Amino acid sequence: MIERFSSGFHPFVLPFLAGMVFVLGYCVYGIVRILFQLTGEDRRRFFLSLITPRTALKNIRDIFCDCLLHVKLWKRNRMLGFMHSSIAFGWFMLIVLGHVEVMLFLPERIRLFYYPIFFNFFVAETDSTIQGSLLFFLMDFFLLVVLVGIALAMVKRVRSRLFGLRRTPRPSLLNRVGLYALWAIFPLRLLAESFTAHISGGSFLTIPANWVFRQFLGNDLNMLPTWWAYSIALGVFMFVLPFTRYMHIPAEMMLIPMRNAGLKIRGARKGFARVQVYSCPNCGVCIDACPMSADKANLKDCTVYLTRQMRRGNERRIAEISDKCLLCGKCEAVCQVGVEGPKLRLMNRAERNYAVKADYSGVPVTALSEAARGGKVLYYSGCMSQLVPSIGRSMESVFRKAGVDYFWMDREGGVCCGRPMMTAGRLEEAAGIVRKNTEVILGSGADTMVVSCPICYKMFTEEYSLPGVRVVHYVNHMEELLQEGRLVPTRSDLCYVYHDPCELGRGCGIYEEPRRLLGRLAGIAEAEKNRSESVCCGGSLGSLTLTFAKREKITKASLENLYASNADAIATACPLCTATFARYADRPVRDLAEIVDRQTEGKLKPAEI
Amino acid sequence: MKENVVVIGGGVAGMEAARQLLLLGYNPILVEQQDHLGGHVAQWNRLFPDMAPAGDLVRRLWDGITDANIFLETRVTSVNRLKDDYLVMLSNGVSISCRAILIASGFKLFDAARKEEYGYGVYDHVVTNADLESWFNGNESDRIPSAPRSVGFVHCVGSRDLKAGNSQCSKVCCITAVKQAIEMKERFPEARVYCFYMDLRLFGKKYEDFYIRAQQEFGIQFIRGRVSEVGETLDGRLQVKAEDTLSGKPLKVQLDLLVLMAGMSCNPDVAELARMARLDIDSDGFLRSLDNTAGIDVSNRPGIFYAGACTGAKTVPETLGEARSAALDIHRYLQGR
Amino acid sequence: MIYEGKQKIWQDYQKEIPDDHWYYVRSCIRQNFFPASERKFTDITQQILGKDVYETPYHTTCGGIAYHCDAIPQVTVMTIVARQFALMTEAGYENYVPSCVTSFGNYVEILETWHEFPELETRIREQLWKACRREFNKPKYLAHTSDLIYHWRNEIAEKARVRLIDRETGEPMRMAEHIGCHYAKMFPSKGIGGAEYPYVLAGMIESWGGQVVDYPERRHCCGYGFRQYHTKANRGYCVSNTHKKFESMEPYGIQAILTNCPGCCYFMDRWQYVIAEQTGKTYGKDGFGIPVFTYEELAGLVLGYDPWDLGLQLHQVAVEPFLDRIGVEYDPKAKYLGVNKEDLLRPELPVNLKCF
């Protein structure tokens, strides 16, 4: 093992070095800034989680699985997973092995952090030992792995469908520079190491390549320029990295521990939100997932564009994207990194100042709670159910058949649950509504509250504190009634396809209960995309700016997803979905309450009801 | 020898019917008391909802009846029934024997001066829909200010008004008001344009689109309330009072021009014609059809048919449709079927 | 404004007014508000014009004021009116002329009602017979006293000693006319000139040399409104209506207002004082109000009667500036002298509204 340069330095490393210093400086600065933006409590919690063995181990595992192996991507699409993990893991191994080489052969050079990268330039004849040749073999092997990944990446640029992506975001100019630099790095490394292989040694890639090149080019003149080019490609990549999607590489390593520490987004532009924005790899999975993509006009309004615009600080577009979103949560469900697109939008909405503040002092809390006294079970149908009267009517029938002592608290209209106000970003106003409803409910003396609207249900379970009152989703309640034998099912010949409402499925994690319930009463089929990948009906109150007319395509696309099941009818568990689908559906749309009412009989005889 | 059919009235109904009768092989004799054909439509500028020039329609109808006998400035002086025939005497001395008569005597534009509270003929800047169309046609009018800042349209002037002797809806005024409001706004983009209506009766094809355009593109404001009175201010503007029934409050506004949407009232000459031919007059003064559903063009007398606004307010397409069906009914009648 | 347009309408609303032999009935409230006006009507018609205008002390209210205050039902009013007609019949007259516009409207309304519902007339005849054994004929002609003055306006003009012309400038006086609501708003065909552009008072002004000024709120109610005024809580509403009229009138430089209704004349006169004392605003020149005259008063002035003889000292708004302009001579010191030169004492003067 001979060191070719006693100084251990050659000017070609400078571009790399500069890039490295720049990117490290940038990241350190970024981390410090973000840590300062966290609230004191969050910061404490974060540091604590770093030294708590359980979370620390989880951090390491998650970073290894998500950032290097891209396990989630493998699950989504094998090609996509292979491409990403081959580049990430291969590159990681090249760096690790580079360091191993240096430590093994020239431990005194380990402090020069360009040494592991350009090891083959600085040494000669290192493959003469078994250790050396094994390392050279591994280096060539992982380089090959990366090169395969890069080749796939090139294919993906032109044929993204092979990777399960219908649409990909258009990269910006800087992103292109970064991309081409990244593409260039590894072929250049292969060239550089190949040109040097007769001096430094090499393995199954570099030695034959060196031999081939020598036949053609005949001299060593090409050696130095390729090392320069390699270094420059690395330098360029690192210089542009903070301004490109490749920032997700360092950002995600910050995101994972923060998420594991249990941090929540508290402001649209600061702290954890910022980490999420930078963690977005611009892969574009969310474009296909977004239900709004059914209309070409909305293609640039999904999360990948939100993070892009938030990085650019384009306020007009940020507002536009934030307000248009249906908040269905699908982008978050499919996101490989875990960017909370809906939450980011919500917080952007919350930043706005409304000159007219709400005033709910006119809500006659006492009168409402007095009126609600009497029933042990309160039934809250929600505003939207009043536009789908079959739900309330069916619920009443079910209650009566099962002999439930109930009171329908908002039969004549009540106080909204506050969720629509919250999704508009008016958190204070929403809290005001929550206070009013809380007073009414607690004042009623009921011990159970059955909620049939998933929008309300999510709100009641997440934002309300109702001591002594059990908030039950009507699906669970009806299932209980069936289990207790208070309702006797009769099966229908109809086959229903169950549509997971966003707020119930992705919102509350309730996927199986409705299917179980429906399965006892009728045939059940699955939509093409279901459960966490269910397609929003388009009626969501989450969107502030989508007009009635602009929702049509979204609804129709969502219906197509349901029609794929060839079911006779559509079942869902949300008044908004029911009303929205009913507008365009070519087959019956029924709420679960209606189906339960149709397909059950009470144990009580009609006279006792 | 082709069989005679006397068509009384040379408006669009009479013209279209004559055209159809010619095509069916008859000899229509068109009798018009004015010196031109086309009636009210000939005075109009553009027709809703396609904004097609009214003149084009009249010219097209003209082209179809060049072979017909047309008597202008001629009145019917008597109609006598002789066995199966009618003997129709005209003011120019011509007498015609025919088995079928088509009455297409149309309507009379309500005399807006009779709604005294609106001050038509009293205040300088109160005009009617017909005046405005005439001005659109390029006729000068000193009643229409050169640069009005605000323009108002009053719907239902002499329509749906028992006291004005016209209890029926005139059908076309709402859409005409919307049309003219748009046209005024096109000419005077800076002007505020108000439409005072009782009900907006935009029943026809494309009418609602027109209404939405008026609101959306032209910002025309529709105020639900009938104008109760109009006064003139010191500077010659009009102070208009109405109730904003949707706010439940009285409302006033000063306008530079007020356009009264005079409705369709029955043609007074029709009474004489009805007497001569022993035709029934309806409670609204228009000619009474045999039935108002399936026989709107059929009279109580054999061989006498109706077309257009002589039986009530009609739109142009309705009138043309009736003229065609009346021609066909005459044809069937004359064929003995 | 197109004057010919108005003339056309005036031609449509003319009514036949017999030249002589009228049975005259007085108003309830005018006798208190402007007692000289009714007296001067008989003076002018009987003495100056030499007409047969007969009145009897046995006539009563027509019931209209109580009717419009929702105090008595219409059937009662009809019986009262039937008695009035009986008195006329007994006196041998068939032309009936009330001095009150509300009475006039009341009579018109009742005659029209009887015309539409003859059984009601029969019933009233029976009731009248039961009550006081009287029978009546319906008047052949019904007119308001202002109709008669209008009818004789040119004769008055011929005998005029003063014309409604500014003595200094030679310009016609700018005058507004205000017609009582009950004159023609209910039955436009019963009023001279109709309801929208009544000519009855405008004709007088024109004949006597003045200029009629139209203004946007000309048709608006004077603000009396019967039941509105009689409930004190609603008086703010009454005065607000008057205020609206004067605000609308303000830019037109109106020098006097001519009215034909007892309430209008009174309220348009008195409310000017209330408005002035509440808001500090006056509508005439130099802190004065705009004088409001009855047609008898104006006719009297034109014919050369002494203003104090016409009862003009009973007006709240000072009439002197108007008298000065048209050149009526008067003794300022005699303003508050009653019968036999008895000193009635000068009333307390308002703060904001300039008076003498």
Place this chain on the structure above:
Amino acid sequence: MMDFGFKLSKSATLDLDRADTGRYERLCALEPDARICMNCGSCSATCTAAPFSGMSLRKVILGLQRGQDVRPMLQGCMLCGKCSMVCPRGINTRHLILTLCRIYD
């Protein structure tokens, strides 16, 4: 000033010439659909907040056209979105309300 026991009452008449419609125009610039309201009242009839606050989007839009202060009504809105479901003209009523809440200053 003298007290007569009664006062001039404020005119209830809407004077369109004096009405300040600037806010309405601003709303229309931001929400052009505000113009196509045809005062059908569906929104008010279905309004969750109406019984508690007198909220009526129909009256809000009309009130703005007449230059009235509509804030008291707006303050009651709970943004539940029922109005947007029932509007026959497809007006995005929720966003309209949010915009209105922002342009008041």
